Amino acid sequence: MPLSFANDTDASIPLHVVESDSLEVWLDEQPTKVSTWITSNGFSADLGSSILVPDDNGHPSMAIAGFGTHKQRRRGRFHLAAAAAKLPAGTYALANDLPDTDLATETLGWLLSAYQFKAYRPAQQTSETHARLKCPDGIDRQKVEALATSEALTRDLINTPASDMGPAELEAACRTLADTFSAKISVITGDDLLTENLPMIHAVGRASTQAPRLIDMAWGTTGPTLTLVGKGVCFDTGGLNLKPGASMGLMKKDMGGAATVLGLAQMIMATNLPIQLRVLIPAVENSVSGNAFRPGDILTSRKGLTVEVNNTDAEGRLVLADALALADEGTADLIISMATLTGAARVAVGPDLSPYYCDDDTVVSALEAAAARISDPVWRMPFWSPYEKMIEPGIADLDNAPAGGFAGSITAALFLRRFVEHPRYTHFDIYGWNPAATPARPKGGVGMGARAIFDALPDLLKL
Known part of the structure; x- marks a missing residue:
């Protein structure tokens, strides 16, 4: 099913969006047969509800989407998508303004509600049973x-x-994206990582059967510069500090940071933002074999800082560190990393919020304003410098897994900050997974924070 608006020329059913508190007034304005039909069917305009009203021949003459109350809408997002999912297949056109909400966000939610992951269900790949929406007036169709x-890409x-999305397949996805938008791409693979001074990625x-690699994609020739760094751990066994089975089950999503920055990169390129974009993805699989890195090993990073490995399951920060050091050597106006980095972040804020770290209050202000505008919630976490001593083991410059378990997301972020001198550095410790279906967000992989970043870029980069 295409995640796009219906054709403007398609015949459509008028769709009225009505709050529950306004339903009685709205019904008074309708013909008697309409109000009688709606009332007799017990429709109360609850949030996410919908109903079709037939004409004299039994064909739908209009549809009503329940929009609940303002208080109810505060407890979720993509409310129009909830109603869209309950409407039968067909083409609909909004017949009134949406109350107290952002039209672009709600129409985006409608498009996203059509998303289904059908790659492994061939019989369902051609079915199109979703309600489609005409692009409302005032909406930037190309952008939405x-x-x-x-x-959807993310x-x-x-x-x-991971059987079909290892480092090589992630590279292939990057190359496809680069080809689509005429971006440049280069990849450093295997032992060449040592030659090119990317030792921690290597x-x-x-230990994997697929060689590790650093993917470097660049797009745009003029304007301010943005570098995105995404953790591309395509599967994480934990290494020699092997994860228990229950903790390994979702590790195909450990490349969620890479997936999210690629989605963000596509947003930027598809809308032709006037910037110079660079995307760096360290793509690896953290596996177990005779040459796996070990607890107690001391690694020397690209930046020259030494790192004592106290847990091979804290590998994401190691590959990000080399990629961030490379990013920091450039001339970016803004550096952003995104990673499914710590369970501690999930414990702190749950699966919906995108926790992030930033020392620049102007970046924070722009991000949080954008997040509120477009319903892509973020939550600032502290780069708490007094905890720096927790990541200093004594035997090396840094410890990749401080003992004690306290402030795990903060210490991981502090670790990454050691590799970036740039004052406008922001790190997102995202989850990348929706554990239960919600409107426009089915259970499974999900982008987090990318839309907020995209919406904030004009302010962040003075576009």
């Missing part, structure tokens, strides 16, 4: 469709199992 398509990448990924 680009956001929907980019989110979801598809995360949802694909150390983490060398």
Whole structure:
């Protein structure tokens, strides 16, 4: 099913969006047969509800989407998508303004509600049974469709199992994206990582049957510069500090940071933002074999800092560190990393919020304003410098897994900050997975924070 608006020329059913508190007034304005039909069917305009009203021949003459109350809407997002999912297949056109909400966000939610991951269900791949929406007046069609398509890319990448989404396949996905938008791409693979001074990426990924690699994509020739760094751990066994089975089950999503920055990159390129974009993805699989890196090993990073490995299951920060050091050597106006980095972040804020770390209050202000505008919630976490001593083991410059378990997301972020001198550095510690279906967000892989970043870029980069 395409995540796009219906054709403007398609015949459509008028769709009225009505709050429950306004239903009685709205019914008074309708013909008697309409109000009688709605009342007799017990429709109360609850949030996410919908109903069709037939004409004299039994064909739908209009549809009503329940929009609940303002208080109810505060407890969720993508409310129009909830109603869209309950409407039968057909084409609909909004007949009134949406109350107290952002039309672009709600229409994006409608498009996203059509997303399904069907790659492994061939019989269902051609079925199109979703209600489609005409693009409402005042909506930037190209932008909203680009956001929907980019989110679908992120979801598809995360949802694909590691058997079909290892480092080589992630590279292939990057090359496809680069080809689509005429971006440049280069890849450093295997032992060449040592030659090119990316030793920690090599150390983490060398035990896999697929060689580790650093993917470097660049797009745009003028304007301010943005570098995105995404954790691309395509599967994480934990290494020699092997995860228990229950903790390994979702590890196909450990490349969620890479998937999310690729979705964000597609948003930027598809809307032709006037910037110079660079995307760095360390793509590895953290596996177990005779040459796996070990607890107690001391690694020397690209930056020259030494790292004592106290847990091979804290590998994401190691590969990100080398990639961030490389990013920091450039001339970016803004550096952003995204990673499914710590369970501690999930314990702190749950699966819906995108926790992030940033020392620049102007970046924070722009991000949080954008997140509120477009319903892509973020939550600032502290780069708490007094905890720096927790990541200093004494035998080396840094410890990749401090003992004690306290402040795990903060210490991971502090670790990454050691590799970036740039004052405008922001790190997102995302989950990348929706554990239960919600409107426009089915269970499975999901982008987090990308739309907020995209919406904030004009302010962040003075576009």
